[in-house]
Amino acid sequence: MVEVNNAFLLSLRGAFKIARMVLALMAAITFGVGGSHEAYLTLAIIEIIITLLFFLLYLLHLQRVLSFLFWPLADAFNSLIAALFLFIAGLCGVIKKPVIEDLVGGVFFLILCALCIADAAFLLKNMTFNRSPPGRDIIHR
Template sequence: MSEDQSKIPAMEVDTAFIKSKRGILKVAEMVTLLVAFVCFAVASTPKYIAATVLEFLITALLVLLYIFKLNKRLTFFFWPLIDVLNSVFAAVYFIILSLLAVSTYTVTGTLVGGIFGLISAGVLCVDSYLLFRNITLNRPRSETQNQETTTN
């Protein structure tokens, strides 16, 4: 039985990702989205609840993708670009959603959820900016690696 277990490939866990800038931003996104979700749930506003849960799940899946280094195995997608597009669209969506929640609130939970939605949109904007800066589109890889070492 021990021979069968030794043949199973071990899943790599990247604990350094959580301590990196991107990891901290992803965790901050998840925390602000969770707080906004709880506030919207207390206020019983289903249209805001659905949006925050969906973005929380997408962010959690991206974090798991990076922690378990699945982005290295699933190479049929360009994961940094997908992450940037998700962050940009989510930031725009949460700015609109949060401004609606803040301007039309009737319950304090909706107001607080809208404020945390705006904070989450700000974190999403920072995340998309940092990710977009690191994507190599037309630059040689060596030039990008030199730029990353000078900015870190």
């Protein structure tokens, strides 16, 4: 049976995931209403879906069941790659700006890019690769 991780909802990691989904949804709505190029809308929808999948993975403790992959590292790589795509698309939306929806959506993408970088930095900072925590180094002779 799958248990729900209520602590994740109140954690910083959970807040990052929720904020990423909300901003991506706002960008998708903005680009959809403005009749922008399909690539912007597609990128926003993909960001919502992938972030939702990682959110559910951590919320339902599925990383314990699906242990064939080191999920925090995969999440960090996803965040960094998403930040790159969002940065490029955000700059294109802001620079292009003949339509106000493109400008607003581009700003949402740039804010989302910053959130992705912060999420990845937080994940990588707290990641341990089978190391002992600082201050617990034991010399074996």
